[in-house]
Amino acid sequence: MFTSPEAVIAIFGMAMVTIAVKAGGLLLADRLPREGFAAAWLRHIPGAVLAALVAPALVKGSLAEVIAALATGTVYILTRNLFAAMASGVLTVYLMRLLLGA
Amino acid sequence: MSHTTPPPQPSMEQFLAGARACIPVAISVAAYGMVWGMLARSAGLSLIEVMMMSGLVFAGSAQFVALDLWTATPATLPIGPLVLAALIVNLRYLLLTATLRPLYPPGKLGRGALSMYLVTDENWVMTVAAMARGGGSVAFLMGGGVLAWISWMSTNLIGYGLGSTIDDPARWGLDFAFTATFLALLLGMWKGRGDILPWLVAALAAILTAQHVDGSWHILVGGIAGSLAGAILDTRKEATARVHVS
Structure with missing residues (x-):
């Protein structure tokens, strides 16, 4: 079995809507004014999206994740090194899960 | 800007x-x-x-x-x-x-x-x-x-x-x-205190959404709520600054 027409249609359909949404954001933003409220709104999206990504993961997480998040934040603030912050977060969560048995 | x-x-x-x-x-x-x-x-x-x-x-x-x-x-x-x-x-x-x-x-x-x-x-x-x-x-x-x-x-x-x-x-x-x-x-x-409110709004909206809806909706809801809060705050500040100048 290689594939079927149904699978090809489904995959192409998924690909089309995905690229449409990705391109759509950029094209819609191009129609927004470059100053005032719309510009301020675009400027605040990255921070808001990141906060929205991170917050539920930390609230839902166990003590291990909370401690690892503190370690990540501390290392990043002290070193400003993204890789060091990421690595210490992963290492901390690994060790804490072993210790706490979570 | x-x-x-x-x-x-x-x-x-x-x-x-x-x-x-x-x-x-x-x-x-x-x-x-x-x-x-x-x-x-x-x-x-x-x-x-x-x-x-x-x-x-x-x-x-x-x-x-x-x-x-x-x-x-x-x-x-x-x-x-x-x-x-x-x-x-x-x-x-x-x-x-x-x-x-x-x-x-x-x-x-x-x-x-x-x-x-x-x-x-x-x-x-x-x-x-x-x-x-x-x-x-x-x-x-x-x-x-x-x-x-x-x-x-x-x-x-x-x-x-x-x-x-x-x-x-x-x-x-x-x-x-x-x-x-x-x-x-x-x-x-982080650019300054102006980020506190939009980030808090985004985080809270995302947490609430994630608790009630499955999937990635919390990113969209939190992102929109937080960025709108930031934009409202910014344009208010600009408006009051303009009043002070004139």
Whole structure:
């Protein structure tokens, strides 16, 4: 079995809507004014999206994740090194899960 | 705020810088790529279907959802729900790519629209972080995108080949790589007290949404709520500043 027409249609359909949404954001933003409220709104999206990504993961997480998040934040603030912050977060969560048995 | 064009830098250098910047997150892409490949095999996708989906759809969360809906027999394949699920799960990209506008000179967006295909959460976040420091470019974005594409595709195939012999990334703490990176990047975006309110609004809206709705809606809801709060705060400040001047 290689594939079927149904699978090809489904995959192409998924690909089309995905690229449409990705391109759509950029094209819609191009129609927004470059100053005032719309510009301020675009400027605040990255921070808001990141906060929205991170917050539920930390609230839902166990003590291990909370401690690892503190370690990540501390290392990043002290070193400003993204890789060091990421690595210490992963290492901390690994060790804490072993210790706490979570 | 006017967007000055970034200082000219050879685009190959920018491309490689973008790829390098994405190495930390490419590690978690790779871990999940393995898992997706393995699950795709048990969901009944053929090798060619795995390559088509990862190559063309190229969106991790939408592909995980698709595996839930996939059926090995073509006659029962739910084409409509698969496409609709991809649309819903990917809606957050409207917000992400909108913020990339400053990278493209007005009028050249046709080409820009096609390059959005290579935008993922990972290279988007690295690019907006670079933009916040006055850098970032289309080549930088593409460098990260190509790295993410290669890590995703190659680990999907490895996972597919290995079958069910691989571990859960959570066992090695790799599931936390994503959260840790995004947390550090969030801290790097701190510009001052003006960020407190929008970030709090985004976090609270996202937490509430995640508690009640499955999927990635919390990113969209939190992102919209927080950025609107920030924009309202900014325009209010500007208005009062103008009153003081006149």
